[in-house]
Amino acid sequence: MRRRLYTDDHEAYRETVREFLAREVVPHHPRWEADRWIDRSVFSEAAKYGIYGLQIPQEYGGAGEPDYRYRMVVTEEIARVHALSFALTISLQDDLVLHYLLDLCTDEQKRRWLPGFATGELIGALAMTEPGAGSDLRGIRTTARKDGADWILNGQKTFISSGIMADAVIVAARTDPEAGSKGFSLFVVERDMPGFRRGRKLDKIGLPAQDTAELFFEDVRLPAQNLLGTEGRGLHHLMSHLPRERLGVSAKAIATCRAVFEETRRYCFDRQAFGQRLGEFQHVRFELAEMTTEIDVAESYVDRSALAFNEGELTAVDAAKGKWYVSELQSRVVDRCLQLHGGYGYMAEFPVARAFLDTRIETIYGGTTAIMKEIIGRELEG
Known part of the structure; x- marks a missing residue:
């Protein structure tokens, strides 16, 4: 069945992405x-070639292109070359950090931060999770209290x-412990602010090039202009x-399914036994037939979700359905x-072995499978 998600413009963009990856990522990954x-210089090159940050308005140095299908093209091509650590870092910028900044920043904040993201000079992160608060965001213990016009931030993220x-x-x-769900606010903490300290780089079982860290905030003084969105x-x-x-998780997952499956299909028709x-x-053949069918069916849901997002119609429940199902697939x-792959599948030089470790996190981050089902179940309950 022919996939109809993309136009000629998307396919032309795909060639640009492939050329960039072949030159700037594959030799170094x-x-x-x-x-x-990951070398920081690659993000400046990626921004230059429009590999991410396309949605940044032209007045701040971006292309002003909101079509999520371009993100899908990037995700598919990075999966095809099995550079999953790089894929996650790019997704972090486009699907999380920039999504927040573009929606919530004031004009002054946009002028301050977006040009740096548009050139790849600034890298962002989103700090929600704490040692005692993961999917349950109401368990956040990091606090920010007002001190004159400023805020004083204290806490830990992991x-x-x-x-x-x-x-x-x-x-x-947490900015008001008595206000329940209305007692939380978002802030932008910038590099080298006094009291902001990075902990150790965490040693993960997969995605080794993608740094993951503990962060500590000890009386970090934030100007009022660093409040993001509404208090x-x-x-x-x-x-x-x-x-x-x-x-974004669904898109990465289905793209990785396709890439690993294609590697395996080729292997099965090259490898001799008996x-x-x-x-x-x-x-x-039956194993391959089952997998290609499941991938095709799930891919249709992801495609439909991308189009719904473009139209502003992707609901939290529909996103949760895709996230848990495709990541589990x-x-x-x-x-x-x-x-x-047999014994070769256990060798780190084979993409399937690396993907086995790199993709395990995807049923956990962004909300666990159990949390996704709870979100869906609550809607069914009405």
Whole structure:
């Protein structure tokens, strides 16, 4: 079945993305993985070629292009070259940080921060999770209290993607302990602010080049101009921006499914066993047939979700459906593909082995599978 999501313009853009990845990412990604660090210079090059930040308005140095399908093209092409650490960092900018900044910044804040993101000089992070608060955002203990016109921020965050590299961190904090769900606000903490300290770079089982960190805030003085959005509306801001984050997870997951499956399909029809190609065994053909069918069906849902997002119609529930189902499908597909590779599937030089570790997080971050089902179930309850 022919995929009809893209226009000729999207396919022309795909060629630009492929050329960029072949020149600036593929030769360096193994070193980044070994060093557990992505060269910052690649983000300036990526911004120059429009690989991310397309939605930034032209007046701030961007292309002013809101069509999410361009994000999908980037996601698919990065998955195709198996550079998943780089994929997550790019998604963090487009699907989280810039999504918040573009929606919530004042004109002054946009002038202050967006040009740096448009050139790739600024890298952002989103700090919600704490040692005692993950999916339950109401458990946030980081606080911000007013001191004259300023705010004083105290607390700790953990599992923060790009926490070491980030120049601007969007931090969720409790600003009124008596106000319940209306007692949270968002702030932008900038690099080198006194009292802002990075902890250790966390040692993950996958995505080694994508830095993840603990962050500490000890009496960080924030000017009033660093409040993001409306005071007391932080929880609302977080919840209203989750659909795009979850769409981003779905897009990465389906793109990785497709890329790993294609590697496995080629392997099965190249590899010889018992005098014939693996793919000539009925069991292997059935495994491949089941996976390609599931991928095609799930891909249709992701495509529909992207179009709904473009129209401003992607609901939190529909995003949750895609997030849990496609991320769980990814786990199943990658596991089955590894099995079809046999012993080679356990070797780190094979993309399927790296994907087995790199993708495991996707049923957890952005809201666990259980939380996604709870969101869907609550709507069904009415």
